[in-house]
Amino acid sequence: MNPRSSDDLFALAPVIPVVVLSEAQTAVPLARALVAGGLPAVEVTLRTEAALEAVARIAAEVPEAVVGAGTVTSAEQADAAAEAGAAFLVSPGCTPGLYEAMSRTGLPALPGVATASEALALLELGVTAMKFFPAEAAGGRPYLKSLSGPLPQVRFCPTGGVTAESAADYLALPNVGCVGGTWLTPADAVSAGDWDRVESLARAAAALRPAG
Numbered sequence: 001m002n003p004r005s006s007d008d009l010f011a012l013a014p015v016i017p018v019v020v021l022s023e024a025q026t027a028v029p030l031a032r033a034l035v036a037g038g039l040p041a042v043e044v045t046l047r048t049e050a051a052l053e054a055v056a057r058i059a060a061e062v063p064e065a066v067v068g069a070g071t072v073t074s075a076e077q078a079d080a081a082a083e084a085g086a087a088f089l090v091s092p093g094c095t096p097g098l099y100e101a102m103s104r105t106g107l108p109a110l111p112g113v114a115t116a117s118e119a120l121a122l123l124e125l126g127v128t129a130m131k132f133f134p135a136e137a138a139g140g141r142p143y144l145k146s147l148s149g150p151l152p153q154v155r156f157c158p159t160g161g162v163t164a165e166s167a168a169d170y171l172a173l174p175n176v177g178c179v180g181g182t183w184l185t186p187a188d189a190v191s192a193g194d195w196d197r198v199e200s201l202a203r204a205a206a207a208l209r210p211a212g
């Protein structure tokens with residue numbers, strides 16, 4: 001079932017695979033492999049021409065998947081993603097206009113932040129679930145741990161530089177609801193159609209448990 005809130009999204013899986021697809025036809029087998037490995041939420045970044053069609057195909061053909069759109073940076077993209085069938089939206093940063101546009105779709109969203117001030121601006125709007133981007137470059141675990149003191153009500157999905165190795169450490173923080181990353185879908189595995197490898201990377205990630 002599609003998430004109704006960002007908390008539902010956090011509850012779906014400890015890891016949201018971020019996928020960059022250059023060909024829409026790989027979307028369905030890729031999503032099936034992730035789901036088979038235990039990761040139902042899939043974020044397709046709107047960084048490629050094929051992305052919206054990929055979202056639409058996964059939504060139509062892989063009912064066990066919960067497909068979302070990532071890299072939403074404009075109101076037009078938020079609307080186009082919703083129209084294509086996205087079940088959630090993720091943005092790398094946020095502005096009042098972008099937040100308004102994402103809210104208007106009615107879909108759960110993870111707006112991106114990288115500082116305490118940005119998190120406070122969203123808290124003022126009632127938002128308590130956010131993407132922390134770019135996680136490693138912006139300060140990584142120590143930074144998120146520091147935010148949990150003054151902002152205990154916010155739960156983050158750190159994304160950007162998170163790896164199979166660091167995911168567990170992020171998930172051990174009390175203010176991390178899930179993590180996101182591209183490590184589950186290595187470009188060489190995707191181009192070779194090596195879905196067994198994607199499934200086994202997903203299986204390892206699905207076994208992680210968030211503390212937050």
Ligand SMILES: O=C(O)C(=O)C[C@H](O)[C@H](O)COP(=O)(O)O
Nearest residue numbers: 070071091092159160161181182
């Ligand atoms: O632009 C966005 O909104 C994004 O989705 C960016 C991605 O979160 C990161 O590019 C994933 O980073 P890696 O896992 O380090 O490859």
